[in-house]
Amino acid sequence: MNALxxxxxxxxxxxxxxxxxxxxxxxxxFFGGRIVPTVQDVSFDIARGExxxxxxxxxxxxxxxxxxxxxxxxxxxxxxxxxxxxNGIELAGKPAAVEALRGRRIGMVFQNARAALSPTLSVxxxxxxxxxxxxxxxRTALRAAIVQALASVKIPDPERRAKxxxxxxxxxxxxxxxxALAMAGEPDLLIADEPTxxxxxxxxxxxxxxxxxxxxxxxxxxLFITHDLGLARDYADRVAVLHAxxxxxxxxxxxxxxxxxHPYSAKLVRAVPAKAATVADLGGIPGKFPDLSGPVPACRxxxxxxxxxxxxxxxxxxxxxxxxxxxxACWRPLG
Amino acid sequence: MGAPARRRWPRLRIRxxxxxxWLVGLFVFLAVFGPTIVPYDPVATNTRVRLEAPxxxxxxxxxxxxxxxxxxxxxxxxxxxxxxxxxxxxxxGIGTALGAAAGxxxxxxxxxxxxxxxxxxxxxxxxLAVGIAAGMGNSVWSVVIATSVVNLPLYARTTRSEVNxxxxxxxxxxxxxxxxxxxxxVARHILPNxxxxxxxxxxxxxxxxxxxxxxxxxxxxxxxxxxxxWGILVSDGAEFLFSGEWWMFVFPGAMLVLAVLAFGxxxxxxxxxxxxxxx
Amino acid sequence: xxxVIGFRLLAAIPNLVGxxxxxxxxxxxxxxxxxxxxxxxxxxxxxxxxTRQRLGLDGTVVEQFLAYVGQLVRGDLGDSLSSGQPVxxxxxxxxxxxxxxxxxxxxxxxxxxxxxxxxxxLRPRGxxxxxxxxxxxxxQAVPTFFLGLILIFVFYYILNWAPEPLGRLSFMYRPPxxxxxxxxxxxxxxxxxxxxxxxxxxxxxxxxxxxxFGIGPIARVTxxxxxxxxxxDFVRTARAAGLRRRTILxxxxxxxxxxxxxxxxxxxxxxxxxxxVLVEDVFGWPGIxxxxxxxxxxxxYAPVQAYILVMAALYIVVNLAIDVVTALVDPxxxxxx
Ligand SMILES: Nc1ncnc2c1ncn2[C@@H]1O[C@H](COP(=O)(O)OP(=O)(O)OP(=O)(O)O)[C@@H](O)[C@H]1O
Ligand code: SF4
Ligand SMILES: [Mg+2]
Numbered sequence: 001m002n003a004l005x006x007x008x009x010x011x012x013x014x015x016x017x018x019x020x021x022x023x024x025x026x027x028x029x030f031f032g033g034r035i036v037p038t039v040q041d042v043s044f045d046i047a048r049g050e051x052x053x054x055x056x057x058x059x060x061x062x063x064x065x066x067x068x069x070x071x072x073x074x075x076x077x078x079x080x081x082x083x084x085x086x087n088g089i090e091l092a093g094k095p096a097a098v099e100a101l102r103g104r105r106i107g108m109v110f111q112n113a114r115a116a117l118s119p120t121l122s123v124x125x126x127x128x129x130x131x132x133x134x135x136x137x138x139r140t141a142l143r144a145a146i147v148q149a150l151a152s153v154k155i156p157d158p159e160r161r162a163k164x165x166x167x168x169x170x171x172x173x174x175x176x177x178x179x180a181l182a183m184a185g186e187p188d189l190l191i192a193d194e195p196t197x198x199x200x201x202x203x204x205x206x207x208x209x210x211x212x213x214x215x216x217x218x219x220x221x222x223l224f225i226t227h228d229l230g231l232a233r234d235y236a237d238r239v240a241v242l243h244a245x246x247x248x249x250x251x252x253x254x255x256x257x258x259x260x261x262h263p264y265s266a267k268l269v270r271a272v273p274a275k276a277a278t279v280a281d282l283g284g285i286p287g288k289f290p291d292l293s294g295p296v297p298a299c300r301x302x303x304x305x306x307x308x309x310x311x312x313x314x315x316x317x318x319x320x321x322x323x324x325x326x327x328x329a330c331w332r333p334l335g
Numbered sequence: 336m337g338a339p340a341r342r343r344w345p346r347l348r349i350r351x352x353x354x355x356x357w358l359v360g361l362f363v364f365l366a367v368f369g370p371t372i373v374p375y376d377p378v379a380t381n382t383r384v385r386l387e388a389p390x391x392x393x394x395x396x397x398x399x400x401x402x403x404x405x406x407x408x409x410x411x412x413x414x415x416x417x418x419x420x421x422x423x424x425x426x427x428g429i430g431t432a433l434g435a436a437a438g439x440x441x442x443x444x445x446x447x448x449x450x451x452x453x454x455x456x457x458x459x460x461x462x463l464a465v466g467i468a469a470g471m472g473n474s475v476w477s478v479v480i481a482t483s484v485v486n487l488p489l490y491a492r493t494t495r496s497e498v499n500x501x502x503x504x505x506x507x508x509x510x511x512x513x514x515x516x517x518x519x520x521v522a523r524h525i526l527p528n529x530x531x532x533x534x535x536x537x538x539x540x541x542x543x544x545x546x547x548x549x550x551x552x553x554x555x556x557x558x559x560x561x562x563x564x565w566g567i568l569v570s571d572g573a574e575f576l577f578s579g580e581w582w583m584f585v586f587p588g589a590m591l592v593l594a595v596l597a598f599g600x601x602x603x604x605x606x607x608x609x610x611x612x613x614x
Numbered sequence: 615x616x617x618v619i620g621f622r623l624l625a626a627i628p629n630l631v632g633x634x635x636x637x638x639x640x641x642x643x644x645x646x647x648x649x650x651x652x653x654x655x656x657x658x659x660x661x662x663x664x665t666r667q668r669l670g671l672d673g674t675v676v677e678q679f680l681a682y683v684g685q686l687v688r689g690d691l692g693d694s695l696s697s698g699q700p701v702x703x704x705x706x707x708x709x710x711x712x713x714x715x716x717x718x719x720x721x722x723x724x725x726x727x728x729x730x731x732x733x734x735x736l737r738p739r740g741x742x743x744x745x746x747x748x749x750x751x752x753x754q755a756v757p758t759f760f761l762g763l764i765l766i767f768v769f770y771y772i773l774n775w776a777p778e779p780l781g782r783l784s785f786m787y788r789p790p791x792x793x794x795x796x797x798x799x800x801x802x803x804x805x806x807x808x809x810x811x812x813x814x815x816x817x818x819x820x821x822x823x824x825x826x827f828g829i830g831p832i833a834r835v836t837x838x839x840x841x842x843x844x845x846x847d848f849v850r851t852a853r854a855a856g857l858r859r860r861t862i863l864x865x866x867x868x869x870x871x872x873x874x875x876x877x878x879x880x881x882x883x884x885x886x887x888x889x890x891v892l893v894e895d896v897f898g899w900p901g902i903x904x905x906x907x908x909x910x911x912x913x914x915y916a917p918v919q920a921y922i923l924v925m926a927a928l929y930i931v932v933n934l935a936i937d938v939v940t941a942l943v944d945p946x947x948x949x950x951x
């Protein structure tokens with residue numbers, strides 16, 4: 001088999017039997033001028049009320065996967081997917097369908113909340129825009145709803161804070177505002193793209209606890225994107241590990257952390273023993289992160305993997321069930 | 336996001352290429368030899384050929400007293416370029432000197448120079464130019480000076496900030512300690528660093544100076560007919576627009592446009608060469 | 615907000631002083647004996663001497679300057695030799711014509727520049743982007759007066775779409791009763807809609823000529839500020855929150871791009887005040903620019919300094935307005951100042 005065909009046409013991944021809230025199958029994302037897809041054949045599910053952590057190094061494609069699901073990917077990219085189904089509705093290749101869900105059924109929060117809020121509108125006005133988009137309210141009712149939204153994310157003195165501009169608030173406050181903004185449409189799925197990066201530990205914990213409480217209360221599904229393995233272990237039910245655009249392992253948080261099956265996840269877990277350490281600092285993993293602008297081996301980890309065999313470079317490993325639960329994409333999994 | 340190329344205004348193919356160097360060369364040639372190579376005497380009248388449309392004998396037609404428009408337009412090149420060049424050199428010289436003095440000496444010198452510059456910038460520039468040209472009366476110099484005064488800030492500001500920035504640098508301190516005089520330090524060690532920026536500004540400025548000077552003479556300020564000058568030629572020709580003799584205003588106007596494009600392109604070309612980071 | 619305005623007003627004072635000084639210098643470099651000019655062509659040596667004393671021209675430069683400031687404070691800008699009237703009266707009569715022309719041009723330049731710039735930012739290298747770059751290139755290379763003449767030639771002489779370019783209104787029409795001095799507005803107020811149409815036809819070419827040169831810079835700055843805003847994190851948030859495209863474009867995108875655009879508008883206005891003289895000259899527009907040039911050409915110099923002062927004052931006022939709008943739009947500015 002020719003290496004290039006193997007990379008471009010990987011065998012289809014298996015479908016699960018349950019009916020999750022979000023099901024992604026065979027998602028690939030291409031950027032013009034690159035010969036390999038930046039994200040390749042990614043598949044995962046999230047059930048109602050479940051939190052899935054998507055972890056991976058910087059540049060592995062976490063954000064662009066999230067943007068694709070929310071339909072806000074930069075127009076420079078081309079997406080192909082067998083299925084992106086949300087609550088039974090097919091979203092792949094249907095911008096109008098995503099448009100209808102975005103901000104209502106699907107909410108999103110980003111990192112660096114202060115930059116993610118418009119500097120020239122008060123935070124109340126920005127939340128008001130979102131509420132007004134989803135519910136027809138009169139002026140006073142809208143004002144009450146804004147204050148209520150701010151109060152629900154535990155912002156003290158919400159009446160006064162509604163009039164504040166992002167630059168007048170702390171990073172943590174801005175992140176709460178953004179959470180309120182994402183929650184305003186009462187979403188079934190919340191995509192949180194590194195929501196606490198850059199915040200101090202106390203604030204980080206407060207925000208994530210708030211998020212977890214909201215999710216628990218409303219049986220909301222959460223796609224929690226993070227660098228931080230400690231946070232993934234603490235807050236996620238399941239963990240998906242992304243390496244250079246390939247999903248290499250997925251399973252219950254405890255399994256992935258305590259008994260990883262994929263050599264990359266294993267190195268990751270071993271390289272960052274301390275709870276607070278992050279994937280960003282990967283001194284422990286030898287070799288360079290593959291350069292996605294050129295050709296890469298079929299298993300993109302092959303150059304850094306000490307278990308690699310010839311097959312790894314020419315045939316893309318499929319994500320397959322491994323005992324005791326979850327899946328790994330490796331020709332020679334551990335354990 | 337967004338590759339840097341997308342940030343740029345889509346370029347008209349014509350800007351900034353080597354063509355502009357050739358065109359500037361042509362204008363310089365016309366300025367030097369124009370009056371000697373034109374087919375007719377630019378100021379000689381000939382009532383037998385009044386208001387003739389363009390033909391092989393008179394490429395740009397003739398005016399109301401039978402002068403050859405082509406000869407007049409070509410002959411005007413020298414005056415227009417000399418005014419623009421003179422104005423730019425004058426403001427370059429004085430502006431640089433003022434800016435250097437302000438940046439080097441600081442204190443009151445700086446305050447007075449900066450205030451003056453701010454005040455000039457507080458005027459709509461062409462309005463100030465009209466005022467100065469009106470005040471100075473009918474001469475070529477009044478156009479030159481009016482054009483150069485409104486340009487002073489450009490050079491003074493650049494020089495001032497560069498000199499100010501380098502005043503405390505190591506090599507200037509060293510030069511000072513070794514007893515080299517202020518003037519020498521500024522002229523020999525600081526200004527050469529500013530020369531490329533100033534050169535680019537000056538060449539981009541020539542096109543603007545041509546427009547400014549032509550605007551003043553179009554209004555009748557400074558230079559008086561029958562001296563061939565593009566602004567005056569357009570102004571004279573404008574009277575005949577209503578009877579359809581378009582060639583009298585179109586050709587000198589087109590020449591102005593060509594000159595502005597040539598010098599603008601030349602300035603861009605120079606900038607690409609001298610200041611690659613801004614290219 | 616009032617603090618911002620007060621602060622900017624204070625900051626404008628040194629500017630104003632500088633402008634008066636320059637206007638003073640310009641009047642002092644008038645060729646020949648200023649007293650003789652002001653005394654008029656029929657003056658005798660005695661009346662010239664008397665004028666010299668009246669204008670304070672016999673004192674030191676400082677005394678002369680103080681006398682000049684005193685004159686300004688009294689609203690005395692001197693008399694025009696050609697009209698025989700106080701310059702201030704001539705100006706008061708003609709200023710509305712200049713303002714009507716300039717303000718319409720400014721509005722068109724802002725609207726056109728913003729629409730082209732936003733369109734260009736939505737589709738870089740698309741049709742709108744190319745139109746904008748051509749408009750801008752023409753504005754940079756073509757002299758104002760030449761563009762005006764070309765428009766007259768094409769739209770009046772050849773196509774005959776535009777009325778004769780001789781002032782605000784053809785002599786066949788009776789102008790509206792002056793209320794605001796803006797004839798278009800006065801015509802509407804008096805319900806003379808046919809007259810309004812005629813006034814607009816008459817305004818069209820000079821306004822387009824003047825506006826043209828503002829469209830390019832405004833479009834260019836709008837384009838790049840919009841590209842920045844549209845690729846910002848907060849626009850991404852607004853999209854993720856499912857807001858309407860229109861809301862995202864204007865309320866989240868443009869609102870955050872407007873400040874550089876406003877500053878460019880200040881520059882454009884300055885340019886228009888200058889180019890205004892040329893346009894008035896070309897279109898026979900009875901404003902203060904054409905009046906001043908006519909006066910200078912017959913060696914009547916009193917209007918010149920009045921002209922410089924009025925234009926500079928207008929520029930200051932517009933810059934003040936821009937500062938205030940900036941502070942209204944961007945809360946961060948309020949704290950910086
Ligand atoms: N507009 C674009 N054009 C070309 N490549 C892009 C573009 N946007 C993203 N990429 C590429 O996609 C890859 C994944 O980017 P993404 O932002 O999803 O990474 P990430 O995993 O979220 O990283 P981080 O942890 O730093 O946020 C990167 O290699 C990046 O170079
Ligand atoms: S497929 Fe091969 S190279 Fe890739 S991780 Fe498994 S063993 Fe290593
Ligand atoms: Mg990311």
